[in-house]
Amino acid sequence: MKVVPIKKAIEENRIHLTMATAYKWHSTGKNPELIFKFAGKLCTDLDAWDSEAKKARDAHVKKCKKVRE
Numbered sequence: 001m002k003v004v005p006i007k008k009a010i011e012e013n014r015i016h017l018t019m020a021t022a023y024k025w026h027s028t029g030k031n032p033e034l035i036f037k038f039a040g041k042l043c044t045d046l047d048a049w050d051s052e053a054k055k056a057r058d059a060h061v062k063k064c065k066k067v068r069e
Contacts, residue, residue, distance in 0.1 A: 002046040006035065009044055 006022045009015045017025075026035045026042055033048050 001048075003038060003043050004046060006042045006044050009046065014046060015044060015049055 004014070006015075006017075007019065010017060010019065010022075022035055022042060022044075025031055026037070031052075033045070034052065035042065035044055037043070
């Protein structure tokens with residue numbers, strides 16, 4: 001688990017969100033495994049972002065294979 005503050009991750013272009021989107025996702029409870037409060041700061045788990053990206057890529061590849069058949 002690689003936890004970093006959202007602001008730092010955005011500044012380093014590790015995740016492609018705005019702070020407003022991160023705050024909105026946190027307040028509405030969208031993707032609680034990606035965005036959460038830790039020690040009073042809004043943080044993210046970069047490993048979780050990587051696994052979500054892999055799931056999305058795999059789903060896209062699976063969909064493309066079905067279209068080709």
